[in-house]
Amino acid sequence: DAGVTQSPTHLIKTRGQQVTLRCSPKSGHDTVSWYQQALGQGPQFIFQYYEEEERQRGNFPDRFSGHQFPNYSSELNVNALLLGDSALYLCASSLTSSGRAANTQYFGPGTRLTVL
Amino acid sequence: AQSVAQPEDQVNVAEGNPLTVKCTYSVSGNPYLFWYVQYPNRGLQFLLKYITGDNLVKGSYGFEAEFNKSQTSFHLKKPSALVSDSALYFCAVRDVISSGSARQLTFGSGTQLTVLP
Secondary structure (H helix, E strand, C coil), X not given: CCCCEEECCEEEECCCCCEEEEEECCCCCCEEEEEEECCCCCCEEEEXXXXXXXXXXXXXXXCEEEXXXXXXXXXXXXXXXXXXXXXXXXXXXXXXXXXXXXCCCEECCCEEEEEC | CCEEECCCCXXXXXCCCCEEECCEEECCCCXXXXXXXXXXXXXXXXXXXXCCCCCEEECHHHCEEEEECCCCEEXXXXXXXXXXXXXXXXXXXXXXXXXXXCCCCEECCCEEEEEEC
């Protein structure tokens, strides 16, 4: 049973560039959430996708955008990169359609983004 | 708004001794509470969660956590620590869903656990 996968593992960009990160959810999951984890901090919620729509967003600027595909995989796009965007970007998947409460979010290994 | 506090940045314990990693939370309603562990250069690994019912929750690798509503705490415990338990531990909270309410997890700042041989 494949867990959550993310690509690429590492990425180096320069200020002003754009980046796309990818996530494939755990088998059977339909919901993807993205988090940013800066060095020495806990993960911060960026947004969550379900049924190909963004259904909740954290306190991140519009430079951060996303997409969910019909196969439930997801992309995170960041435009006009800033030095402060350097972080570990984590994708988490969960199952919404079961209707059960407190569905656990399972995390991928993350993508380490460095902005120079 | 929901929030989590992990008051200790670092916890050191000798191998074989019991360990406790502290967590307190704040939510407007009833909480769902989670513990995750992160090894270096890795993602977060789910340990256990509290939804409702028994205040003592058992999870993976011998870990357990005790929910205390009056103290708004959810401390992680293990009776006998192993060197391999050394890692970064995160507590997270989510408010019980009502229409349009938060689905996001809010994490604490993490506690680095070091188990000394």
